[in-house]
């Protein structure tokens with residue numbers, strides 16, 4: 001056992017609900033709860049079999065009943081933390097929950113820190129770090145697709161894939177070390193040529209996995225979608241139309257939106273974080289100026305840009321200037337106000353808007369929105385198509401470790417190409433192996449672990 005104390009916390013959200021759960025984990029769990037629990041069948045919890053539910057009451061030192069509860073008892077090791085765990089189902093509501101929690105603390109448990117339960121599950125070896133992160137993602141998932149991705153990761157799909165890649169490296173490392181330690185077994189052929197192909201294949205697979213990282217991140221956090229354009233083209237109207245609610249203020253005064261307005265949109269399971277921005281123009285108004293700066297930042301941070309043009313007014317110099325700012329971005333051009341009729345000739349469209357999808361619609365009349373949603377959804381579907389074997393990376397920490405693993409592997413391949421002896425390869429091979437391991441949390445520094453778990457809610 002790694003931990004000698006027993007932790008307790010309220011694991012359900014604070015507020016009024018049908019039931020609320022207090023979770024306790026650690027070697028003294030059962031004896032602690034036994035002190036404050038009176039089972040209706042008069043039995044002591046110490047003698048109750050694992051994975052059973054017992055009805056009774058929580059009682060304080062003075063003998064007063066605090067709540068009527070169900071006690072779910074799970075003995076180690078078949079529990080979330082691999083320690084003895086009890087969950088007390090109380091009546092929902094902050095007062096009974098806090099009262100019961102305080103009795104449990106008085107009886108010898110310690111108040112859990114954020115993420116303490118999951119940290120124990122990790123450090124006691126029940127789950128690896130990729131799975132820890134998956135739990136966090138499940139809790140925070142925005143749509144069904146984000147949830148499905150997180151569940152796959154929790155099931156260990158990514159972890160198994162990484163292990164398989166590590167095994168390939170391990171075998172090569174072993175062969176090199178044998179040939180270094182026992183040179184008498186050396187063949188005439190240099191050994192490196194044996195595994196050159198294996199390493200190139202591995203590199204290709206790692207690069208494929210890396211390509212999934214951006215899509216994985218977008219599925220997890222939402223596709224950051226900046227709605228931009230000069231003032232009055234209908235950006236806020238489009239936001240409202242997509243959300244089917246009046247989230248942002250719409251008026252016919254140019255410069256209405258001053259701050260970035262954010263909202264989540266779920267398109268058939270794909271989450272989008274929409275950013276309605278201030279219309280970009282030269283202005284002396286201090287507030288609007290700050291808004292314009294924020295619009296520009298939104299463009300930089302966006303995964304996808306919806307570039308609005310007032311099709312009834314035509315493409316203006318202001319629009320053309322703005323086109324410069326979205327260079328290098330994934331852009332959909334929205335020809336808005338189509339209900340008023342378009343004045344933009346086809347050749348102008350072709351010359352200026354050649355590098356992105358063009359969708360004609362009316363935000364005000366809610367016309368053409370299904371097509372826009374379809375195109376937005378396809379943007380993710382394309383990325384997901386590339387994903388090998390359905391495994392995706394989903395966060396920056398994993399992505400950085402993978403990039404490091406790739407860099408080390410490239411050094412190995414480079415060294416083989418220029419004919420360096422095999423003992424020069426070992427260090428980079430080991431590095432690559434180690435970086436892969438970090439994706440699933442092997443040999444991770446304590447401070448990273450603490451930082452990670454601090455992002456959890458209490459009781460998880």
Ligand SMILES: Nc1nc2c(ncn2[C@@H]2O[C@H](COP(=O)(O)OP(=O)(O)OP(=O)(O)O)[C@@H](O)[C@H]2O)c(=O)[nH]1
Nearest residue numbers: 231232233234235236237255256257279337363364
């Ligand atoms: N006819 C028509 N009018 C529209 C359409 N979309 C927006 N408008 C009108 O255009 C005006 C400006 O709309 P907004 O949505 O506030 O424009 P915006 O781009 O957010 O403007 P700023 O916030 O000032 O940058 C309003 O009067 C809208 O009713 C459309 O599709 N058709």
Ligand SMILES: [Mg+2]
Nearest residue numbers: 235236256257
């Ligand atoms: Mg606006």
